[in-house]
Amino acid sequence: MIDLRVLRDAPELAREAQRRRGASPELVDQILAADEARRSAIAAFEELRAEQKALGKHVARAQGEDRQELLRRTRELATQVKRAETTQAAAAADVNSVLRQLPNLASPQAPAGGEDDYVVLEHVGSPRNFNAEGFEPLDHVELGKRLQAIDIERGAKVSGARFYYLTGVGALLELALIQLAIERAQAAGFTPMIPPALVKPRAMEGTGFLGQAAADVYHLPDDDLYLVGTSEVPLAAYHSDEILDASSLPRRYAAVSPCYRREAGSYGKDTRGIFRVHWFDKVEMFTYTTVEESYAEHERLLQWEKDWLTMLELPFRVIDTAAGDLGLSAVRKFDCEAWIPTQGKYRELTSTSNCTDFQARRLNIRSRFADGAKHVATLNGTLMATARTIVALLENHQQADGTVAVPEPLQPYLHGRKTLDPVE
């Protein structure tokens, strides 16, 4: 949610941000008109209410005929006050409903345009040349079968398309990755968390996932609960309606949680394997800080993501996502895309967004500073999303003899195993 005062003071800034996203600048003017109506409704109500309160005090003291006369006046006033209050509440709800549709103001640094208008910031490492090594790389589905690490057929049998079982060494690999990721995060100052994966509408709405992304969210109508697509949701809502001690900022949390995504609208895409699935587990970084500090924190989150992929010896590139591809809450987003040999492409493994005070405004999260209470900034970043990380690891580290090399930092978490071996 954007500060109404910002919109009033600099509407052109907001219109421009909308254009960069390829979204409607007229929405800004709709909001301003609704705000105008709201303010005049408030003024009308408050004037009547003040009069009512003043007369009410006289009633308390008045006697006899004076009292009867006053009561006649106040009774009439009461119906007027009630009506004005209803009008005012409706006007406020109007503003709220249009204001909530407005996404965060895309950063001027974010490239304008849509999904394909990203800017590549850098490459780290380089893809292996399997030809030169004299063998054809297998994809993760085949590797997963040979290692008996991934069972896709039975995933589909039990739960349907885009589900899978991690089995044997595959299950151990996920646990090892989670363990390593959490330890790295803790070393970087993050508090480890295991949050609930089911949340109330407020948390979903507050993080911006019930807007354009609503179709991708699982909902349990009997209980009016949502399955989270990322632990960003319970981590952001964690401090909702709180005033955080300024000296406690930045607060950094790293959560491990399952993530559920309907993948609506991605029907033909990535149907093979476990690259795009309805459920996966993830270690997510989340920071509460000041808006001023958020830009530097965003760079730090990106750096931790890069360090992680580098540690796993995965070749990757970093892109600066275009404004039109930002989530509702974000002003800027960086993705780390790892090289997937059998796809011959870089694919998103991690993503970090700066939401400035957009989510904090919706979730009412503030901090007290010298110049008063202000909304904090929230940022999120993937540290490790299991399914995709496993895809990248298997494919990039496979060897001619059919084994998969385990990156050294991960070995202690796999009982010292240096390779994952095919099961005969």
Add this chain to the structure above:
RNA sequence: GGAGGUGUCGCCUAGCCCGGUUUAUGGCGCCCGCCUGCUAAGCGGGUUGAGGGUAAUCCCCUCUCGCGGGUUCAAAUCCCGCCACCUCCGCCA
């Protein structure tokens, strides 16, 4: 799932039975000042948040006692619904 209890401005707390001088009391903490060899103590003042009038850190007004309704001229206070927590019972990994 059932019964009972609790929910007040950072924390604790008074007020609720019996609606109106409540501008929600007091303490702790915090901030400013005074006093003071230093520290502590003491003294005085300030301290919920949001919104509107305003360009405004002055001032005025409205809202805010878990949330939402209702009754009333008037609701922290009375009534209804909901939520959370606590105690007990039931069920359960």
